[in-house]
Amino acid sequence: MIASVVVITKNQKDLFKKSLPIILNQKLKGSYEIIVVDSGSTDGAVEYIKSLPVKLVQIRLEKFNYAFAFNKGASQAKGEYLIRLSGDCIPLRSDFIRELIGSFKDNKVGGAYGKYTISGKKGYGYPSYWPASRFPKELVRYSTKRKMFTGIVEIGKARTEIFNFAGGCCAIRKSIWVKRPFNEKLSEGEDAEYAWFLHTAGYDIVYNPKAVVLHEHKLKFGYELYKWFKPHNLRFWYEILKYWFLRIFGIDLYRDVRQEVYT
Numbered sequence: 212m213i214a215s216v217v218v219i220t221k222n223q224k225d226l227f228k229k230s231l232p233i234i235l236n237q238k239l240k241g242s243y244e245i246i247v248v249d250s251g252s253t254d255g256a257v258e259y260i261k262s263l264p265v266k267l268v269q270i271r272l273e274k275f276n277y278a279f280a281f282n283k284g285a286s287q288a289k290g291e292y293l294i295r296l297s298g299d300c301i302p303l304r305s306d307f308i309r310e311l312i313g314s315f316k317d318n319k320v321g322g323a324y325g326k327y328t329i330s331g332k333k334g335y336g337y338p339s340y341w342p343a344s345r346f347p348k349e350l351v352r353y354s355t356k357r358k359m360f361t362g363i364v365e366i367g368k369a370r371t372e373i374f375n376f377a378g379g380c381c382a383i384r385k386s387i388w389v390k391r392p393f394n395e396k397l398s399e400g401e402d403a404e405y406a407w408f409l410h411t412a413g414y415d416i417v418y419n420p421k422a423v424v425l426h427e428h429k430l431k432f433g434y435e436l437y438k439w440f441k442p443h444n445l446r447f448w449y450e451i452l453k454y455w456f457l458r459i460f461g462i463d464l465y466r467d468v469r470q471e472v473y474t
Contacts, residue, residue, distance in 0.1 A: 213241035214308055215290030215385075219248050219280045220298030221272070224256035230301040231263060237308045248284040250275040277378060278393035278401040285388055293388055297379035300424040303328070307422055311382045314417035320352075321414025322406065324381040325422030335427040345375055351418045355410040359458065362407045362451050373410050378402030380424045387414070390468040400447045407451060412465045 216234055220227070234245055245265040249257055251272040260267050268284050285293050292312045296302075304310070307325070314320045326346045329336055353372050355361055362373050381402065391408060393401045406416055454464055463469070 212244060212289045212291065213239070214243040214292045214294055214312055214382075215285070215288030216243065216245045216294045216296060216308065217248060217281055217284035217288065218245065218296045218298055219250075219277060219284070220252065220256065221250045221275075222252045222254045222256060223298040224252070224254045224259050226299055226301065227256060227259060230296075230298075231260075231265070233302050233305070233307070234296075235263065235265075236305060238306050239309050243290060243308060244288070246284040246287060248280045250280060276395065276398045276401075278395045278397055282392045282395060285385070285392070288385065291385055292382050293385050294382045295378060295380075296424070297426065300327075300379045300426045303423050303425060304421065307424070310419050311380075311422035314352075314419065315382075315384065317415075319413075319415050320417050321387055321409040321412070322376065322381060322383045322416045323422070324375075324377040324416070324418055325424060326418075326420040327377060327380065327426040328423055329427040330425060332427070335429055344371075345377070345418075346420065347418070348420060350420065352415055353406075353410070353418070354415045357413070360455050361411050363455065374403040374406050375418065376402045376406035376416060378405075379426050380422065383409075387412075387468055391465065394450060396450065397446055400444065404447055404450060408465065411454070412469050 231245070237243065246268060247260050247265055248268045248270060249260065250270050257267065257269070266287065268287060270280060270283055281295050292315060294308065294311060311323055311325055314323050328346075353375055355373055358364070362370070365373060378401065383405070387409070394404050397404055409416055457464060
């Protein structure tokens with residue numbers, strides 16, 4: 212099986228009625244599966260999911276964070292590539308999967324992500340923590356130079372590009388995930404941390420605007436400050452600093468998954 216699409220959701224039945232028919236009818240050479248991870252829907256979403264040829268994985272709400280939910284679904288996946296979709300992301304093309312995983316023909320590519328687009332509806336848009344610059348018009352390949360302290364010593368654009376990823380619409384190799392799943396210690400920001408991990412392990416990440424999904428949030432006063440200064444940001448940097456601290460003493464947590472040996 213070439214791909215497994217893991218969709219993370221709660222109470223998104225109306226959105227699923229738009230997205231799942233598109234995901235179920237993709238143009239792709241090779242088979243794929245859809246795994247929906249639900250954390251306690253009460254809006255009829257579970258019943259709707261059960262009526263379709265998809266696999267349902269249910270988790271308790273108190274156990275939920277995005278990393279845990281994705282890892283739970285991925286643990287049951289059979290595909291060579293794992294696609295992660297948020298329940299509020301609606302693919303807009305019938306070749307969405309093909310475009311998202313196409314870059315994996317190159318063994319140095321460890322991850323890929325697609326484009327978030329917005330409808331232009333009043334009050335909705337790109338929040339600052341999803342900068343529009345992360346979703347340019349052209350395909351981009353992000354590659355970092357081999358060095359110690361990746362993610363810490365860079366500044367400006369170089370730092371931004373190390374963390375560029377989009378957890379609502381991304382793909383990774385299952386062979387990498389098996390050795391290093393998403394970090395369940397992070398309540399949020401686990402997608403950016405995984406991008407850092409891939410670069411640290413010697414992999415590139417490809418952004419493909421043809422793998423496009425409708426994904427927008429209602430902009431609320433004060434919410435962006437809340438997102439930026441939540442405690443999860445402290446945990447995010449702790450995980451990165453911990454890795455490099457151990458490297459100083461010759462301990463490499465990612466030795467088994469490394470694409471290239473860093474000097």
